[in-house]
Amino acid sequence: MNHFVKSIGLSLVLSASAFAAGKKEDYKNYYVPSLKEASFDDAEFIKEKKEWTKANRKIASQSSFSNSDMSEDLQKLREEWLQVKTGDQMEALLKASQTKYDTYSEDTRYFLAQMQLALPLRGIVWRLRPLFEEGKGFFGNKSTHVTAVQAVRTVISGLKTFLPTKQTDASIQFFTEPSVEMTKSQQFHSIAQVQNFLMTTVIPAITEASNRITALSKDGNHKAFIWDNKMAFGTGTFDDEIHRFVGHGPAEINFTIASLARAQHNILVYCAYNQDQAITLAGQMGSHFGIDSSIFASKKEDLGMTDQERNALVRRATAKKFLELRNYDGSQYGSKLMKQAYIALKNSVVYFERSHSYLQGREAAPSMSLNPILFQEDGPMNLDKGIKNMRAVVSGIAEVRDPVSGETVTINVPAFYNNPPASLAVLMPTDFEGGDVQKTIKNKKGENLIVRNYTRGRSIAWDNNTWKQYVPSAEGQKPGYMADARRIIQYSPGTSAVFGLPDMFVH
Numbered sequence: 001m002n003h004f005v006k007s008i009g010l011s012l013v014l015s016a017s018a019f020a021a022g023k024k025e026d027y028k029n030y031y032v033p034s035l036k037e038a039s040f041d042d043a044e045f046i047k048e049k050k051e052w053t054k055a056n057r058k059i060a061s062q063s064s065f066s067n068s069d070m071s072e073d074l075q076k077l078r079e080e081w082l083q084v085k086t087g088d089q090m091e092a093l094l095k096a097s098q099t100k101y102d103t104y105s106e107d108t109r110y111f112l113a114q115m116q117l118a119l120p121l122r123g124i125v126w127r128l129r130p131l132f133e134e135g136k137g138f139f140g141n142k143s144t145h146v147t148a149v150q151a152v153r154t155v156i157s158g159l160k161t162f163l164p165t166k167q168t169d170a171s172i173q174f175f176t177e178p179s180v181e182m183t184k185s186q187q188f189h190s191i192a193q194v195q196n197f198l199m200t201t202v203i204p205a206i207t208e209a210s211n212r213i214t215a216l217s218k219d220g221n222h223k224a225f226i227w228d229n230k231m232a233f234g235t236g237t238f239d240d241e242i243h244r245f246v247g248h249g250p251a252e253i254n255f256t257i258a259s260l261a262r263a264q265h266n267i268l269v270y271c272a273y274n275q276d277q278a279i280t281l282a283g284q285m286g287s288h289f290g291i292d293s294s295i296f297a298s299k300k301e302d303l304g305m306t307d308q309e310r311n312a313l314v315r316r317a318t319a320k321k322f323l324e325l326r327n328y329d330g331s332q333y334g335s336k337l338m339k340q341a342y343i344a345l346k347n348s349v350v351y352f353e354r355s356h357s358y359l360q361g362r363e364a365a366p367s368m369s370l371n372p373i374l375f376q377e378d379g380p381m382n383l384d385k386g387i388k389n390m391r392a393v394v395s396g397i398a399e400v401r402d403p404v405s406g407e408t409v410t411i412n413v414p415a416f417y418n419n420p421p422a423s424l425a426v427l428m429p430t431d432f433e434g435g436d437v438q439k440t441i442k443n444k445k446g447e448n449l450i451v452r453n454y455t456r457g458r459s460i461a462w463d464n465n466t467w468k469q470y471v472p473s474a475e476g477q478k479p480g481y482m483a484d485a486r487r488i489i490q491y492s493p494g495t496s497a498v499f500g501l502p503d504m505f506v507h
Contacts, residue, residue, distance in 0.1 A: 031200050032336045033207060035264065035343045038350040040391060048219065048250075049357060064367050065245035069226040071105035077112075078228050082235050085166045087122075087173030088180070094119050106216055107225040110248065113212040114256065120201045123178035125152055127187050131279060134189065144282045152176065165234025191278065195271040199337075203267055210260040217253045224249045227369070247368040251358040255370065258351035261344045268341035272334040273424060277322035284313050306457025307507050308432035315425060323424040335420060342417030345498060349390045356387055386494025393498055397472060400492040409488045410473035413499050419469065427505040431461035431479060459483075459507050470501060482506045 067075065077097065084090050098116050101109060132145040156176075159168050178186070188194050216223075225248040230238050238244035248256075285305060318324070326334035355370070362372030377384040392398040397412045421427065435456040441449045461479035468475040471485050486502035489495045496503060 030196070030331070030333050031203075032333065033199075033203050033264075033268075033340055035207070035340050035347070037343045038347045040350055040353065040395075042350075044218075045354060049354075065224075065226045065247055067228075067245075069224070069245065070228065071107050073104050074108040074111070074226075074228075077104075077108055078231055081167065081231050084170045086170050087175075087177055090167075090170045090174045091119070091122055091179060101212075106223065110213060110216050110225045110253070111227060113209045113216075117205055117209055118174065120205050121175060123175070123182055123186075125176040126178045126182075128194075130187050130189050131191070131194070144279055144286060147282075147286070163233060167231070167234050191275045195275070198267050199271050203264060206260050206264050206267075210257055210264070213253060213257055213260070217250070217257065223253070225253075243367075245367065247365070249358070249368060251355045251372070251375075252369045254351045254355035254358065258348045258355060261348035261351060265341050265344035265348060268337045268344060272326060272337035272341065272420070274321045274324045274326055277317035277320050281313060281317045281322070285310065306432070307429060307459040308457040311429055311432070311459070314428065318423060318425040325420055325422050327422070338417045338420045342414060345413075345417070346394045349387075349394050349498060353387050353391060356383055382493050386497070389492055389494040390498050393495060399473075400489065400495045402488040402491040403493075404491050405488070407484070407488050408473075409471060409485045409492075411471050411489070411495070411499055412469070416470045416501065421466070424505070426463060426466045427501065429459035429461060429505075429507070430463050431459075433458045433460050462506065 070078075080093055084093055094116055097104075097112050098119070101112060101116075104112065128148075132148050156172055159172065188197070227246045227248060229244050229246060314322070326337075356375060359370060359372040359375040360377060364373035365371055375383060389398075389400055393400065393411055393413045396414060397410060399408050399410045401408045433455050435453050437453060437456060438450050439453050441451060443449055460483075462482040464474040464477055464479070464481060467482055467485075471482070474481050474485065482502065483506060486506040489499060489502055
């Protein structure tokens with residue numbers, strides 16, 4: 001069930017950027033969370049880590065787990081889950097376990113804190129439908145609607161193929177269909193409603209889950225919470241019990257907290273900016289591809305869409321406040337969300353570093369969710385360097401290096417959150433490569449060979465005066481510097497994971 005929540009529930013909500021225009025809202029009274037900032041040098045964690053390093057804990061080298069490693073109430077919860085066959089039964093089980101949360105043992109609370117994140121997403125696909133179906137004009141939101149339906153079908157088809165159980169059917173029903181208690185008034189008709197739902201319902205749920213798991217992480221050296229994969233694969237599976245039980249120790253617990261913090265960050269940034277024109281924009285772009293493209297062929301000489309054409313459509317949407325910081329009515333609402341987003345981003349790195357730290361020097365443990373042998377400092381993933389870069393760039397101005405070319409770039413991640421641009425449009429390209437749609441090459445026989453000019457319309461320049469606030473090394477550079485900066489950031493281990501702006505605006 002955890003896997004299903006992550007693969008369809010939260011991801012569907014976060015992909016809600018293709019939505020219809022929202023009406024003006026009262027931003028002054030909108031909810032802004034107050035997140036607690038974690039520290040890289042937390043004294044309590046350092047103390048626990050020292051004890052962990054000295055100890056030769058069972059969970060570090062355990063080769064396998066069994067049913068007896070689970071608490072009695074987690075075993076009972078497993079049996080109750082394996083009886084679930086409908087979305088309503090799944091909802092009832094989660095709600096009942098939520099009311100009794102404090103009475104459960106630690107391992108049950110650890111997994112329930114994650115499983116209960118599904119509750120706000122009951123019927124989420126049904127709730128989102130009007131946003132894709134109520135498009136204006138002759139074509140409406142046909143392209144985005146078709147894409148959304150296909151995405152849901154793809155996820156469901158995969159789940160039905162690899163997890164063919166009654167519990168999977170119940171989960172699909174839970175996320176795609178409303179309960180009998182729900183009404184049409186709970187469907188979304190504007191992006192503002194979706195953003196308000198994310199802020200007032202989803203963010204508090206994630207924060208509660210994070211706080212609960214953080215509390216369970218205290219004195220984590222002595223803990224190994226065991227998950228039974230039968231809960232995912234259903235009854236009649238794992239008769240030989242190979243790969244059935246999976247351990248979650250200190251590394252896994254801290255990784256879970258890091259993942260929740262990153263989800264908080266993504267939602268906060270998404271809600272800080274106006275997304276009203278996104279579904280209209282997606283439809284306009286979609287008209288240049290697939291079946292609809294033939295209808296618009298007479299409007300352009302080339303097929304598909306160049307960076308320049310995409311840029312023009314986005315800029316047209318910004319005239320209607322698309323990508324504008326939601327500091328409306330003097331509320332500073334968008335800026336407040338961005339400041340909280342920075343705390344969430346930093347927290348994600350803090351707990352990811354802690355997770356990695358707990359894995360160092362440990363023996364292979366294939367039954368742990370994170371096998372320590374795969375995450376050592378000298379491993380192929382180069383995680384140690386990546387984590388050092390992540391820590392540096394979320395802490396302040398930092399210089400990162402491309403290990404391939406040796407080039408460096410200086411970035412200032414906190415500045416983007418503490419002084420966010422009033423409109424993200426200022427980060428977009430400012431110039432594009434010219435040239436004809438096609439060019440002619442004459443071969444030895446005198447034949448004219450027609451080829452397409454694939455570089456026409458690509459982005460070649462950005463406003464360094466704007467970018468230098470977040471990439472200080474851009475100051476005084478050539479107009480195309482940000483393309484070089486993006487390449488360096490991409491190749492620098494870990495850096496792009498916490499500084500995704502170039503990926504979004506530099507193509």
